[in-house]
Amino acid sequence: MKKGATLADFLENTTNLDLSKVILSLAEGSKIISNLISNAGIADILGVTGETNVQGETVQKLDDLSNKILMDYLRASETAAGYLSEENEGIVTLHENGKYIISVDPLDGSSNIDACAPIGTIFNIVERLSPAGSVNDADFFQTGNHTKAAGYFIYGSSTILVITTGNGVNGFTLNTENHGYYLSHPDIKTSENGKIYSLNQGNIEKYEEGMKKFVSYCSAIDKETSRPYSLRYIGSMVGDVHRNLIKGGIFIYPANKGEKKGKLRLLYECIPMAFVTEQAGGKATDGNQRILDLQPVELHERTAIFIGSKNLVDKAHEFLNG
Numbered sequence: 001m002k003k004g005a006t007l008a009d010f011l012e013n014t015t016n017l018d019l020s021k022v023i024l025s026l027a028e029g030s031k032i033i034s035n036l037i038s039n040a041g042i043a044d045i046l047g048v049t050g051e052t053n054v055q056g057e058t059v060q061k062l063d064d065l066s067n068k069i070l071m072d073y074l075r076a077s078e079t080a081a082g083y084l085s086e087e088n089e090g091i092v093t094l095h096e097n098g099k100y101i102i103s104v105d106p107l108d109g110s111s112n113i114d115a116c117a118p119i120g121t122i123f124n125i126v127e128r129l130s131p132a133g134s135v136n137d138a139d140f141f142q143t144g145n146h147t148k149a150a151g152y153f154i155y156g157s158s159t160i161l162v163i164t165t166g167n168g169v170n171g172f173t174l175n176t177e178n179h180g181y182y183l184s185h186p187d188i189k190t191s192e193n194g195k196i197y198s199l200n201q202g203n204i205e206k207y208e209e210g211m212k213k214f215v216s217y218c219s220a221i222d223k224e225t226s227r228p229y230s231l232r233y234i235g236s237m238v239g240d241v242h243r244n245l246i247k248g249g250i251f252i253y254p255a256n257k258g259e260k261k262g263k264l265r266l267l268y269e270c271i272p273m274a275f276v277t278e279q280a281g282g283k284a285t286d287g288n289q290r291i292l293d294l295q296p297v298e299l300h301e302r303t304a305i306f307i308g309s310k311n312l313v314d315k316a317h318e319f320l321n322g
């Protein structure tokens with residue numbers, strides 16, 4: 001489809017009406033969130049609520065607001081049956097006759113809000129397994145291979161929706177004058193190679209030996225293979241993964257001595273990012289298995305993740321399994 005096409009036109013030509021309504025509802029909610037973020041300092045909604053979420057993390061005011069906005073817009077879509085969020089302990093039934101269930105990180109990287117760094121909304125959409133009525137946890141325990149649509153809204157120097165419905169990846173930029181999403185990045189493909197590695201090197205002493213060797217490999221001087229690579233780490237998964245998707249590179253949040261299963265959540269961070277990355281020609285594993293093959297058994301379970309340029313993920317595996 002040509003640059004400049006609207007999100008609604010694109011969805012009308014690439015997916016079914018019910019799924020389009022869910023995605024357009026998320027898009028409408030993202031516009032409110034984008035505006036709130038841009039004006040946070042003025043509207044006095046920076047900072048924390050004073051509560052902690054199910055993860056034991058401090059809830060930013062904008063986390064809470066974003067979560068409520070997305071739930072309200074999805075409820076209005078009438079095709080969203082259920083909702084799982086980083087900010088909610090349990091699942092929520094939105095429409096008993098809805099067809100789709102949505103797993104969401106409403107505002108990933110929110111600890112960066114006060115620093116004005118890129119943050120984002122990550123979403124994964126599958127079909128419910130139960131016939132109708134209230135959704136149950138089992139509806140959400142589907143591998144990433146069952147994903148019907150996945151993507152993220154990155155609130156950065158511009159607001160961009162990066163989305164896939166299983167036939168490639170496209171980016172839509174929010175026009176801040178007429179508040180429409182327009183196709184700006186058709187058919188995104190990520191490079192098989194990259195010269196950027198993204199990880200919290202401050203944790204290096206907590207990493208297993210193979211990870212330490214991979215970090216040494218990335219930072220060694222070797223002109224033939226354009227090393228040392230550049231270390232770029234925002235501390236916001238959406239920002240780091242999006243930059244690597246566009247420029248090539250690898251993002252890693254490994255298991256470590258302090259976080260036995262890594263930090264990032266399988267259902268609403270790693271699966272959607274893995275689905276997008278694979279659709280763009282990249283790779284995503286937990287250091288061993290494909291992220292999309294992992295069978296979820298808990299709503300907020302975590303996993304290690306190695307995601308981005310295929311040859312960099314393979315190189316990391318060589319050191320992990322060396």
Ligand code: P6P
Nearest residue numbers: 108109110111200235236237238
């Ligand atoms: P660390 C943000 O809190 C987040 O969930 C991801 O967006 C980000 O990649 C990661 O945590 C950063 O974690 O431990 O390096 O600060």
